Amino acid sequence: MCDEDLWANIRPGLSAFGPPHFGDYGAGATLAEMAARVLKSAPAQFTLIGFSMGGYVAREIARQEPERVEALILIATSTRGDGPERTLQKDDLARLSQRSSFRGLSRLARRTSLHPERMDNEILLDRLQAMALRVGKEAFVRQLRLVRGGSQNELKNILSPTLVVAARQDQLRSIKEADELVAGIPDAKLAIIENSGHMIPMEQPDQLLGVITQWLTQPKAKIFVP
Numbered sequence: 001m002c003d004e005d006l007w008a009n010i011r012p013g014l015s016a017f018g019p020p021h022f023g024d025y026g027a028g029a030t031l032a033e034m035a036a037r038v039l040k041s042a043p044a045q046f047t048l049i050g051f052s053m054g055g056y057v058a059r060e061i062a063r064q065e066p067e068r069v070e071a072l073i074l075i076a077t078s079t080r081g082d083g084p085e086r087t088l089q090k091d092d093l094a095r096l097s098q099r100s101s102f103r104g105l106s107r108l109a110r111r112t113s114l115h116p117e118r119m120d121n122e123i124l125l126d127r128l129q130a131m132a133l134r135v136g137k138e139a140f141v142r143q144l145r146l147v148r149g150g151s152q153n154e155l156k157n158i159l160s161p162t163l164v165v166a167a168r169q170d171q172l173r174s175i176k177e178a179d180e181l182v183a184g185i186p187d188a189k190l191a192i193i194e195n196s197g198h199m200i201p202m203e204q205p206d207q208l209l210g211v212i213t214q215w216l217t218q219p220k221a222k223i224f225v226p
Helices: 011-017 031-041 053-064 084-099 107-112 122-135 137-145 152-157 175-184 205-215
Strands: 046-051 069-075 162-167 189-193 223-225
Touching: 011 205, 031 053, 046 053, 053 069, 053 152, 069 205, 084 137, 107 122, 122 137, 152 175, 162 175, 162 205, 175 189, 189 205
Parallel strands: 046 069, 046 223, 069 162, 162 189
Antiparallel strands: none
16 A cells, blocks of 8 residues: 655665656556556566565566566565465455545554554654555555465576565564565575664665665666566
């Protein structure tokens, strides 16, 4: 439930490698549909950055058209699918959300996405809520129903240079999940961001930009953020 504001603090730094582009998922109901839509508006070749759910989409993009992905950066994401209990919880929430007006994300959900020391940072909480409201109810329901099947066995097919970024204090995605990505993707590298919850681009933009800048070696690389 994020839009371009997620990247506002690091966008100027990313621009040093070329103009950033932002993927539009449209009304895609599957990862494959979302990836195909993003690819339609993407440059011929690009460095691909995927955050959280966007990491699932980014890996699907790399599967569909690997020759276009010069490098891959996966931030605060995973290869794991939802278990049966979590799937039922999300289905129940999707049905409830369809019958009621959409008021954005709950305060609890927003607080959980942040580092414990920032859980009551009203500026960040308001930014998260504003993004969710702009993305809207229909996208919220689609994302709840999105099947994120585990794909550990497919990671070996990713041939682009890959950087995996995880936050030490992320309550939504663990370091172990990042380790699983690194173990499965050939020659992938891991960077750990300190003093951040799940929302790394908003909580620790300078650390994140520094990691990306250090890792990216291709001059004039294009950045594409789904």
